[in-house]
Amino acid sequence: MSTDHSVLNRRNLLAGLAASVALPAFARAPARSPFPHANPRLVAAPVDISALPIRRPAGGLSEFLARANLSGETGVVALDAETGEVIEEHRGNLLLPPASTAKAVTAMYAVQALGLEYRFVTRVLIGRGQIEDGTLRGDLVLKGGGDPVLQTADLAALADALIAQGLRRVEGRFLVDGTALPTITHIDRTQPVEAGYNPSLSGINLNFNRVHFGWDVQGGRASVMMDARSNREVPEVSVIDMQAVSRNLPVYTHDFSGARERWTVAGSALRRAGSRWLPVRRPQAYAGDVLRVLLQARGCRLPEAEVTRSAQGGAVIAEHRSPPLTTILRGMLRYSTNLTAECVGLAASTSGGQQLRALAPSARMMNQWAARAHGARGVDFLDHSGLGAGSRISTQAMAQFMLSARREGILPDLLREHPMRDAQGQQIRNHPVEVLAKTGTINFVSALTGYAQPRGGRPIVFSIISADLSRRRAPGETSLEQPAGTRAWTRRARVLQQDLIERWTQLQG
The missing domain is CATH 3.40.710.10 (DD-peptidase/beta-lactamase superfamily)
Incomplete structure (x- = not known):
């Protein structure tokens, strides 16, 4: 691990800021948009360049x-x-x-499978029961659609929509369903543990599956905070802990074998106030926790989020539609966001009903398509x-x-x-x-x-x-x-x- 902590912090802070630059365009997407067009059949006549003279x-x-x-x-x-x-x-x-x-190949793979105007949809449903006098006597379900650019501001808009419908209390469970895509804890396990460009991914992703770690230093003592900030709100995160410990190296450790994700940071690295984005390994719990905090701040009481793989369908009471795929891909290619590439690639591979649990089988499908469609x-x-x-x-x-x-x-x-x-x-x-x-x-x-x-x-x-x-x-x-x-x-x-x-x-x- 490098001993130059300022380099580590600056590099990942810049990565987080690059993602936030794209936020306003995503956040202002209309609440309702046309349904995706039919998938285009994009098959080009390959040209064998090896047969041409040099x-x-x-x-x-x-x-x-x-x-x-x-x-x-x-x-x-x-x-x-x-x-x-x-x-x-x-x-x-x-x-x-x-x-x-590789993202140039992924972009075209996603376009041919999903269509240029495809939008990812994140929904809030009533799993069972109904709202009576502000109380849902049943389950509330946050159901992801694989959106790679979902932000805290988008969850805040969902929370506003639920409050506008009179929701003030949930007596049943609060469930989070991220089964639209497989849950994968690392893109590449060989990367440093603190690398924000190597997060997890699932059917529900928030803030590129990164949590904001900030610290302040006063009187030689550091206070730390984990939040899911947007350009308007800073909801604290309760399912991810950070503790500053007395050591020099390693700078960071991470463990998610228990009920929460637990980070530690070397106290010697917190010499002055700063911040950076850290990867999230349990994206469904993270998104559910943030929506819960946002609802509570608006006067709605509900239980802690539970991750489920079997949420039953129900009435949709709020939804967020992502920008069209072309906008997402331009952002991916501009800022080189790894999570976006993996999500759109997996969405393309699973669009025909295939069941995948890892990135490699999906990548093989893309490899075969590149050979077949483009030579x-x-x-x-x-x-x-x-x-x-x-x-x-x-x-x-x-x-x-x-x-x-x-x-x-x-x-x-x-x-x-x-x-x-x-x-x-x-x-x-x-x-x-x-x-x-x-x-x-x-x-x-x-x-x-x-x-x-x-x-x-x-x-x-x-x-x-x-x-x-x-x-x-x-x-x-x-x-x-x-x-x-x-x-x-x-x-x-x-x-x-x-x-x-x-x-x-x-x-x-």
Whole structure:
């Protein structure tokens, strides 16, 4: 575990803030929206890029790779986006980790299975009984629909709707049903315990399944608080505990073998006030606890939430509809939210009625679809986010997928603009090359895939992956959020990516 606590705190706080940036757009979604459209049949005619001739450029690609001074391996493929002709290729068949570029595949997999206008629905039902004089003499059920972007503000709106209908007391049980998706406690078990980008997931997810941990320091003593804050309310969480203990390392420990999730934090790490988002491992209990606190604050009494797998259907008395899938996917690709990728991937895999209990079988279904529908053979993902250390893809397979997906006209509209930068890392305004791409970064892996459009030139499809797997697997490194040397290595990889894009646009010119 790293002893640089300020780096650990700052990195995850920024991750939490990135998620909150997307919140207002999600929170203002209309309460009622059109029903999802029928699933489109998106089957492109694959183009086998391996059968096309390679146009050898003048000048040495090897010089670019040597100048980058990157340890490990690098695979690159650049294609003419209109003809599929190979502009340049280096070790295109080498299998490397995709990191978050896997989310580009996941986005299209979700679109073809669910439809562009699909919305996840979270409902509150009366499991049995009825409301009489403000009292529900029966069960209240919070039923998730797998929504990956559900926020505390959305639960607050549900609480307001229940109060508006006169609910003031629940005499039966308060049940939480998250069976719409399988409950999975970790995306990747090899990640550090405190990594907020590696939460659990289930059929009900709240705040990207992260809890806000804040601390204040006065007179040398730290007071801690766990809450599920939104931009308007800060409900305290009672099912997740935090205790500051006298030690230096490890910075965090976590246990959820008992009735509650229990965190401890090293007191030496709480030198001054701060905050960060920590992963939640029991998302159904977390969401139920927050809705209960919100209802109590509005004058409604109800028992503690119980997680159930057998809630009976009943009358829907309030519901929240997510933004359409296209909005969710744009947010996923922009902020690279792992939970969103896993939820939409699982929702796509289970949309035909399949029963799944883990990410790997769902990822295999996506791998098979990528080969069948887009000709991307050899994709070997273990999840939908790219976080898992064992996922692999070649740059040739990724470029093939991106080429095929471009012809459908959907993926380019979902990708964010990738800024071109100068030698000091500053964005270059009005750069002659417009790039729409998905980045991917994990320790000692840097990937970029997308589309480059030179001003007045021919469009390019590209895939670049650099990885130093030996450094990634070094003893002790997997327990660190940012091992020594990661930042400098990643910086060099990104410079190489831009150099290659500029090189290819010149070759195309």
